Amino acid sequence: MSIEQVFVKQCPKTTALNGGSVFRGATNPLKLADILVVLGYVQHTQPIGSMVLNAQIAGDTKDRKRLVATMTDFLHAQVIPRELAGALAEAAVHEVCDTSTCSKCKGTGVTNGKSNQPCSKCEGVGRETPSERSVVRYVNKHLTTMMMSRHAYRLRWYPHYMDAIDRLNVEANNAAHAIRRKLREDD
Ligand SMILES: [Zn+2]
Incomplete structure (x- = not known):
């Protein structure tokens, strides 16, 4: 079972799958109960990354809102006026969580047939x-x-915006790795 499917199982309303590159190649047959334990564990250890994955893959609007609040604080702490920090956070969360799969590589992130x-x-x-x-x-x-x-x-603001984007992607990757690691352990 792929990690996308893990999230679909957890959130049955999901139809569209975005951000597939994070989970390239993860397969594992697991029961829903085991999956929920793994997701619960990762939610606890990787809270921001889990929210990104929930918003990105399962379309979770509550976690998306929480992410915007978290990233607003993150940007505001870099001495950015509160209102602008909030708008930049909205845009960063939009870029990472709402945008669709790349039309050229279909979300794999690599050139067709050349994995490197x-x-x-x-x-x-x-x-x-x-x-x-x-x-x-x-x-x-x-x-x-x-x-x-x-x-x-x-x-002035581009480097801060990219900081926010990088942070969201790194957190999501860490959470995805933690989920994969846990799924393998429980196999
Ligand atoms: Zn691409």
Whole structure:
């Protein structure tokens, strides 16, 4: 059973599977009860990564909301005004959790047939990455008392935004590894 299927079992409403690259090649036949124990354990040890996976794969809106709050605090701590931190957090969670599978590599993150070559379109991420223009538009959609110019984004906020993206991806990968490790142990 793949880890995508683990999440589908846990959240039966799920129909669309995104972010497949995180779970490449995991197979293991397991009972639902065992799976829930594993997910519970990882939720405890990797709370942020678990939320990313829940939002990304199972479309969990509560965890998505919690992630935005967590990343708002993370960005605010980097001396970013609260409102802007919140909008940048929204955009980062959107990029990591809502975007669809890369059309070129179908989410595998590698060039067709060459497992050691990262996909040229998504650079190995496995998902569509939004353009600078669309990130700026998305951030501004979540601002009410201020506007962020493309220039300001490029000059001041881009590194912070990428910090947030990297953190979300690293946490998700750690949680996915922990789930895989646990599933193997319990085999
Ligand atoms: Zn790709």
